[in-house]
Amino acid sequence: MNYENILTAFNNGITTITINRPNKLNALNKATIKELHDAFKSADANKQTKVIIVSGSGEKAFVAGADISEFADFDSKKGKKLAKKGQEILFNFVENLSTPTIAAVNGFALGGGLELAMACHFRVASNNAKMGLPEVSLGVIPGYGGTQRLPQLIGKGRAMEMIMTAGMIDANQALNYGLVNHVTTPEELLPLCKKIASKITRNSSVAISAAIKAINANFEDSVNGFKVEVKQFGNCFDTQDFKEGTTAFLEKRKANFPGQ
Incomplete structure (x- = not known):
């Protein structure tokens, strides 16, 4: 553009x-x-x-x-x-x-x-x-x-x-x-x-996006940032990035995050 x-x-x-x-x-x-x-x-x-x-x-x-x-x-x-x-x-x-x-x-x-x-x-x-x-x-x-x-x-x-x-x-x-x-x-x-x-x-773009949402929630009126953190934390477990990150850690290698 x-x-x-x-x-x-x-x-x-x-x-x-x-x-x-x-x-x-x-x-x-x-x-x-x-x-x-x-x-x-x-x-x-x-x-x-x-x-x-x-x-x-x-x-x-x-x-x-x-x-x-x-x-x-x-x-x-x-x-x-x-x-x-x-x-x-x-x-x-x-x-x-x-x-x-x-x-x-x-x-x-x-x-x-x-x-x-x-x-x-x-x-x-x-x-x-x-x-x-x-x-x-x-x-x-x-x-x-x-x-x-x-x-x-x-x-x-x-x-x-x-x-x-x-x-x-x-x-x-x-x-x-x-x-x-x-x-x-x-x-x-x-x-x-x-x-x-x-x-x-080098890090998980999916996890970073979740972190941004959780951090920003703390500054929003009538929003419980801790609840947002719990939700975003849980959501991470269903991602390909979480599977790759934990597998790479256990296999003692660098993670290659798919961003999904």
């Missing part, structure tokens, strides 16, 4: 999605959000894809925010529709993908950019990364899940401060907060993400 605002590549079980609007610092407009949805959906449906990495073109920005020009004249009704639709087709969609998704955060990850990174299953940052949710400086709040995911990741107090001050934190502070898992140089960002991804590809 051809895209106008993103690039995709596949190699060794890893699909890389690159937001490619460098002149706009990779800002998210409606068209880019739709293309990202399509690219994530396509990669998730491809059984050869074991891990998805998302990044921004260039070193200046992962995503420097949403394209404000598209909604500057919106009223309340249009604003609610914008947030709801965006969450449904991209941010919540990414969070609940069955394929592990890594955000390679290079440069600015602001507003919708940080919200996209937080929707991914975990994040790796270059040491030139700057992260923040500056929405209150525009008279609005984060609308793509930022007020929910940031406290989950770094705690209520720190999230309150970041959102209320509209300030940015650097990569090392993000690492200290637990917002990112690793910090490296810009040159080593994608290689490190691919190294981590390659470790993931």
Whole structure:
């Protein structure tokens, strides 16, 4: 599939999605959000894809925010529709993908950019990364899940401060907060993400999908995460991957998971 605002590549079980609007610092407009949805959906449906990495073109920005020009004249009704639709087709969609998704955060990850990174299953940052949710400086709040995911990741107090001050934190502070898992140089960002991804590809994609569902359940209202874990744990026993994994262990060899 051809895209106008993103690039995709596949190699060794890893699909890389690159937001490619460098002149706009990779800002998210409606068209880019739709293309990202399509690219994530396509990669998730491809059984050869074991891990998805998302990044921004260039070193200046992962995503420097949403394209404000598209909604500057919106009223309340249009604003609610914008947030709801965006969450449904991209941010919540990414969070609940069955394929592990890594955000390679290079440069600015602001507003919708940080919200996209937080929707991914975990994040790796270059040491030139700057992260923040500056929405209150525009008279609005984060609308793509930022007020929910940031406290989950770094705690209520720190999230309150970041959102209320509209300030940015650097990569090392993000690492200290637990917002990112690793910090490296810009040159080593994608290689490190691919190294981590390659470790993931060796494991059962079916079990990983089940783990994602169980982990996410803990953050859903009115859902008992322990019950979801029990269900997903039990489901694993009926899979080809479980049979291969246990057989390989008993035979003292590496497992060759069929992904079924």
